[in-house]
Amino acid sequence: xxxxxxxxxxxxxxxxxxxxxxxxxxxxxxxxxxxxxxxxxxxxxxxxxxxxxxxxxxxxxxxxxxxxxxxxxxxxxxxxxxxxxxxxxxxxxxxxxxxxxxxxxxxxxxxxxxxxxxxxxxxx
Numbered sequence: 001x002x003x004x005x006x007x008x009x010x011x012x013x014x015x016x017x018x019x020x021x022x023x024x025x026x027x028x029x030x031x032x033x034x035x036x037x038x039x040x041x042x043x044x045x046x047x048x049x050x051x052x053x054x055x056x057x058x059x060x061x062x063x064x065x066x067x068x069x070x071x072x073x074x075x076x077x078x079x080x081x082x083x084x085x086x087x088x089x090x091x092x093x094x095x096x097x098x099x100x101x102x103x104x105x106x107x108x109x110x111x112x113x114x115x116x117x118x119x120x121x122x123x124x
Contacts, residue, residue, distance in 0.1 A: 010075075055068065071108060079091070080119050
């Protein structure tokens with residue numbers, strides 16, 4: 001069951017298990033992930049300007065299974081940002097663990113900024 005934090009806070013998305021792409025050797029909790037086309041249920045780490053599908057929540061000890069919280073309709077993710085994103089902007093990855101605001105070409109909408117310092121709340 002999702003945890004709902006009232007008065008401005010995250011609403012968790014669906015969590016699904018994926019395998020990391022073979023090129024992703026160091027997955028970590030908090031990394032932004034994108035869906036790949038290399039294999040079934042496969043994700044890779046986001047690079048600059050990628051559109052993230054979700055965020056890594058759990059990494060198995062052997063690093064062969066990742067639990068990814070998907071950015072699904074109705075969820076609100078609180079994500080660290082770089083630059084100066086504005087309310088209403090969409091997001092793209094700025095690096096593996098941060099996002100940036102963009103006018104278009106991303107996903108979600110920034111509905112809160114610095115409710116927690118350095119983080120944007122994004123509604124999907």
